Amino acid sequence: MSRNSLAFWIGATLFLFAALAMTQIIGNEYPFFACYVILQFIVLAVAWSILGGYAGYVNFGTSAFFGVGVYTAVFLFKAFDAPLAVQIAVAAAFGAFLGFALGLLTLRMQGIFFSIATIALTIIIETSVTNWRFVGGAAGIQLQRPMVTAPFHSYVQMLFFVQALLVVLAVAIARYIQNSWIGRGLQALKDDELAAECTGVPTLRLKVTACVISGALMCAAGAPAAMYLQYADPSSAFNLNYSVSALAMSLIGGTAHWAGPIVGAILLGVTQQLLTVTISSEVNVLVLGVMLVLFVVAAPEGIIGLIRKAARKRTGGGA
Amino acid sequence: MITPSGAEPAALLRISALTKRFGGFIALDNVSVDIHPGERFGLIGPNGSGKTTLINCISGAFRTEAGTVVFDGEDITSLPPHIRTRRGIARSFQIPRPFKSMTVAENLMVALDFASVAGDFIPAAQRRDTVMSILTQTGLASKADLSTLGLSQVELRKMELARAMATHPKLLISDEAMAGLSSSEVDEVLDLLIKLAGQGITIIMIEHIMQAVMRFSERLMCLDAGKIIAIGTPAEVMANQRVQEAYLGT
Numbered sequence: 001m002s003r004n005s006l007a008f009w010i011g012a013t014l015f016l017f018a019a020l021a022m023t024q025i026i027g028n029e030y031p032f033f034a035c036y037v038i039l040q041f042i043v044l045a046v047a048w049s050i051l052g053g054y055a056g057y058v059n060f061g062t063s064a065f066f067g068v069g070v071y072t073a074v075f076l077f078k079a080f081d082a083p084l085a086v087q088i089a090v091a092a093a094f095g096a097f098l099g100f101a102l103g104l105l106t107l108r109m110q111g112i113f114f115s116i117a118t119i120a121l122t123i124i125i126e127t128s129v130t131n132w133r134f135v136g137g138a139a140g141i142q143l144q145r146p147m148v149t150a151p152f153h154s155y156v157q158m159l160f161f162v163q164a165l166l167v168v169l170a171v172a173i174a175r176y177i178q179n180s181w182i183g184r185g186l187q188a189l190k191d192d193e194l195a196a197e198c199t200g201v202p203t204l205r206l207k208v209t210a211c212v213i214s215g216a217l218m219c220a221a222g223a224p225a226a227m228y229l230q231y232a233d234p235s236s237a238f239n240l241n242y243s244v245s246a247l248a249m250s251l252i253g254g255t256a257h258w259a260g261p262i263v264g265a266i267l268l269g270v271t272q273q274l275l276t277v278t279i280s281s282e283v284n285v286l287v288l289g290v291m292l293v294l295f296v297v298a299a300p301e302g303i304i305g306l307i308r309k310a311a312r313k314r315t316g317g318g319a
Numbered sequence: 320m321i322t323p324s325g326a327e328p329a330a331l332l333r334i335s336a337l338t339k340r341f342g343g344f345i346a347l348d349n350v351s352v353d354i355h356p357g358e359r360f361g362l363i364g365p366n367g368s369g370k371t372t373l374i375n376c377i378s379g380a381f382r383t384e385a386g387t388v389v390f391d392g393e394d395i396t397s398l399p400p401h402i403r404t405r406r407g408i409a410r411s412f413q414i415p416r417p418f419k420s421m422t423v424a425e426n427l428m429v430a431l432d433f434a435s436v437a438g439d440f441i442p443a444a445q446r447r448d449t450v451m452s453i454l455t456q457t458g459l460a461s462k463a464d465l466s467t468l469g470l471s472q473v474e475l476r477k478m479e480l481a482r483a484m485a486t487h488p489k490l491l492i493s494d495e496a497m498a499g500l501s502s503s504e505v506d507e508v509l510d511l512l513i514k515l516a517g518q519g520i521t522i523i524m525i526e527h528i529m530q531a532v533m534r535f536s537e538r539l540m541c542l543d544a545g546k547i548i549a550i551g552t553p554a555e556v557m558a559n560q561r562v563q564e565a566y567l568g569t
Contacts, residue, residue, distance in 0.1 A: 181432045188418045188429045195416035197400035198378055198409070200434030200486055204399075256420075 019164040023157040032160040038269035039163040045249035045261035047217035053255025056190035061118030062246040067238035069222025091223035092216040099215025103208035126238035140233025174258040254302025337386035346372040348545040361536030368542040407489035411479035417467035424463040430485035457481040473504040
């Protein structure tokens with residue numbers, strides 16, 4: 001294992017320990033409510049950047065995957081009383097399948113067509129779920145949380161820790177992809193798809209792979225949301241806000257490095273939480289929009305890009 | 320490098336009755352030609368005559384309407400470009416298409432990562448050496464760790480050839496690698512191509528610069544309006560009445 005990898009896994013372990021310690025020390029439930037949302041957005045942003053950042057295929061369908069995750073959990077819980085771990089695992093499998101189908105159907109086309117198809121996907125799935133009585137239809141569905149298992153004192157604490165695990169999983173996968181031949185292939189096809197093909201890169205296969213992984217992680221991130229809210233309805237589970245946020249967080253953080261979406265998600269997630277508490281939940285959408293515009297104009301490479309530029313200046317070289 | 324063994328009569332690349340249409344426009348009309356192993360093959364023709372279309376059909380960027388492409392004894396007509404690259408067909412682009420977010424060395428690494436056949440996988444430690452030896456050969460060693468954005472035109476053309484070489488090709492197609500270069504730069508690129516041919520790589524060179532074509536080609540083909548109008552030794556082709564008409568007009 002390289003020194004970088006060692007540092008990463010030590011960091012990940014510390015993060016999980018800190019999350020676990022938080023659940024043991026802090027009695028108040030609010031911090032977990034707030035942090036859960038931020039962690040959820042980290043997973044979504046990291047997952048988004050696997051296809052949107054590394055491969056450059058802009059996915060507007062984060063909310064479709066998220067919503068499918070939510071409703072997979074709802075269905076499994078209602079039909080089989082399935083435990084949380086099963087809900088997440090099945091949601092991930094379903095997300096992978098959805099990513100595969102979407103990828104195979106649309107990724108042959110280059111650029112904007114994929115983006116349009118992802119919007120259509122959201123609408124189709126949301127409409128289907130809205131008309132599906134078993135999971136509550138348009139009115140939504142109330143869910144009764146089961147008893148929480150030790151060492152956690154409340155279900156929200158447990159969900160918080162589960163989401164922290166998903167963060168580590170998502171980041172580890174994104175990091176692996178970035179440093180592996182898959183990442184180099186995605187980077188090449190992002191730069192120039194035809195040149196990549198003619199250099200031996202199996203572009204379609206790599207794009208579909210990225211779409212599968214990204215979709216699985218998004219659905220996994222959505223699955224615990226049903227239990228988090230104890231309620232699910234189509235218009236909030238498939239809310240466009242998830243798509244916009246995941247995209248904005250990735251781009252603001254910077255997609256050239258796996259850490260970018262994390263930075264972006266923390267920055268925007270914390271800002272949103274603060275604004276929701278202090279001003280109103282509508283203002284945070286406005287702030288998101290303004291920040292996205294500012295970054296696209298002033299720092300198209302995101303925060304990671306700014307840091308890299310600063311580092312380059314300090315070493316004083318053009319290299 | 321791969322050298323065809325002893326007496327191999329078969330063509331390395333056999334194009335048979337290839338036709339490519341864009342809507343009602345026939346870009347290639349029933350083109351048939353054999354390229355022999357180790358050959359230096361020149362391809363000329365006026366603008367719009369179908370040269371680049373032919374290259375796109377050989378490398379797999381375009382699907383063809385009719386006809387077959389057989390490479391190294393195998394029908395590759397319906398294979399996607401990346402598989403053809405792995406089988407040994409490499410190309411450069413008329414307008415250079417570098418991976419612009421990468422350094423020169425990283426551009427070549429992509430080829431090592433993806434184009435090498437399972438059998439001759441290169442271990443990580445040797446990759447840098449492999450890349451550097453190709454860059455040295457192409458005169459780009461000093462640019463290895465520079466972004467491709469900082470390269471001059473001639474360096475970009477050489478980088479394209481270097482990247483193609485890193486795929487370990489049997490057949491290299493150079494699509495107007497010399498267009499827009501100064502005469503000394505033309506000689507540099509030409510010397511490079513001749514050197515690569517000397518290593519046993521079959522090369523198809525598309526070019527407008529006649530002095531380069533005449534010096535390079537062992538055999539020359541002229542396309543006009545999607546049809547072969549002449550094929551033979553450079554002297555024969557240039558003496559051909561129809562070639563002169565196509566180029567100079569009547």
